[in-house]
Amino acid sequence: MASGTLTIDLDALASNWRALNRASGAAVQTAATVKAGGYGLGAGLVARTLAEAGARAFFVAIAEEGAAVREALGPGPAIYVYGGHMPGDADLLAAADLVPMLNSIEQVTRQFETMPDAPFGLQLDSGMNRLGMEAAEWQAVAPLALPRRPRLIMSHLASSDVPNDPMNREQLAAFSAMVEGCGVPCSLAATGGTLLGAAYHFDMTRPGIGLYGGRPFAEARPVVRLSLPVIQVRDVAEGEIVGYSGTWTAPAPARIATLSGGYADGILRSLSNRTTLWHDDIPCPLVGRVSMDLLTVDVTHLPEVPAALDLIGPHQGIDDLADQAGTIGYEILTALGGRYARQVLGGA
Template sequence: MGSGHLTIDLGALAANWTALDAKTACETAAVVKANGYGLGADRVARTLARAGARRFFVAVAEEGSAVRDGAGPNVDICVFSGHMPGDTEMISDLGLVPMLNSLDQVLRHFEALPGHPFGIQLDSGMNRLGMEMSEWAAVAEIAIEQRPVLLMSHLACADDPDHPMNARQLAEFRRMTDGTGVPRSLAATGGILMGPEFHFEMTRPGIGLYGGLPFADARPVVHLDLPVIQVRDVEAGETVGYGNTWTAPAPCRIATVAAGYADGITRHLSDSVTMWHGDTPCPLRGRVSMDLLTVDVTACEEEPTALSLLNHRQGVDDLADIAGTIGYELLTQLGHRYARRTTGP
């Protein structure tokens, strides 16, 4: 087979949700936006619903269909982007819960779907989504009379627990919501790990479910094995790949592997990342190209037919550190050419 094998460990996914749920005394939802962080929203939602999640979050209304298919009719699906123009029929038909972000969205929702469940998103300092204090003060009494199911905000610096922004946002969120009597949510994965004062009535982990930081105790969910197309002998002084960026210092064996930046293996990993053949490290040599990698397999006792990029030794955050990005980006960009299979429930 000419494409890589992406294995999704659904048992690890469920275990990560259960572990994060155990850290709180409130409801634990699940963020499954961006097609379940690139792993398939239907299968991810089905697994997490079986684990106990009863509320899911997506970025836009269009993502709700796959989550509804996977999780079934008896869960809530909340939409971070709220009630956008043209979304009314979809929100109604799929039973979605828009998190209203502005006075315009509040008016749109109340006029188009009176009595339909909704939540409110508030801006506690991130300046991205939600109503600021002045706008919220103008509409809060009317909105609360319509019985929102949730008031929420989002932390800007939760991956850095000591950052002063966390305390500022917590205080602002309390100032905006104390005394409303409406369930509240502030914490995603990082907020869960900062402790009970951030938990309120509901948390909504995302990246930690999928094996990423800042949840250091997460079980790895994604494993990626890539097929070797051919292996060649390279003499000392010969170059490998585009631009002659790597020159062999001694005779070596170079495997050409079927994957590249079209498959989400960013070019920033060029000549920097290690692949694995069992317990043997195999360094990537030269540039990542669109469809191919060139990897030094000189240390392998036998000629490999496949090499591993994501495994128990090396996760998405390890690759992200090398590439100068974050695990979220690498995880959600894993390509569609991979043959995907699941293990676990």
């Protein structure tokens, strides 16, 4: 028996891309970020769905992810690698026709020495202090790189999920100054930047979490549902404990359902005694600790014990779980394990 059923709505995924494509504007290319295995949902499945919706450019974190997306899509769409050109990547970049986003003078040198005629892009640091070349490095590299006609120059916003954060305007100004007159397509916006407006769009947007139903894209359609099967039900007397370390004690006689699913399946331990599962419209509290493979849920108030309960569904999305766990929807999605039976809705 699988730990549960993870239902993936491909029509919702495609709808979210189309909505962000409209927000980007007709003159701007809307790409799709499909790293981390399509945010945990399957990179090939996600990429094919988004390509059918109209996406013609995709972003991954590392070359190996890019190769998997290329295998799923075949020739044609552009696949950019955020991590750039790492040692030993040349053969894979060439074989899969990937575009590394070069992040440093070292990577630029590696690219030009090992793949002098291959496509590449450039990543600049506009203030996040993560990946990319700072202004002084860029000033040194630009005369060497620009004549080779990079496919794209990009940077990344640190606080685009907070529209009023002054860091957004500061990074926009810094990036605009760095790329002024470069004659190369430019990109600054992921999901949050897309929603900040046209000033942040440049030539390409590259949404990620919004495609999968997460913040800050409040109008996104939910893409995933997670149902966990009930293995066993027991009656617990008042004063008895449930789960490891006895973190929950029954205040009255209770009926406890044990469900298949735990932190080995990406259900964060920090959700212990905090979250709720659902039987249709009826909430059922998780009681006791999340263990590796099991959850315990109070179903005393249900007229009958269901075969399964929803952890993610119409009443509780990935961001609701993230709020309860003290994290973000990205972690909820990308933590989803491989033991779920996957059910796909919609799509071609």
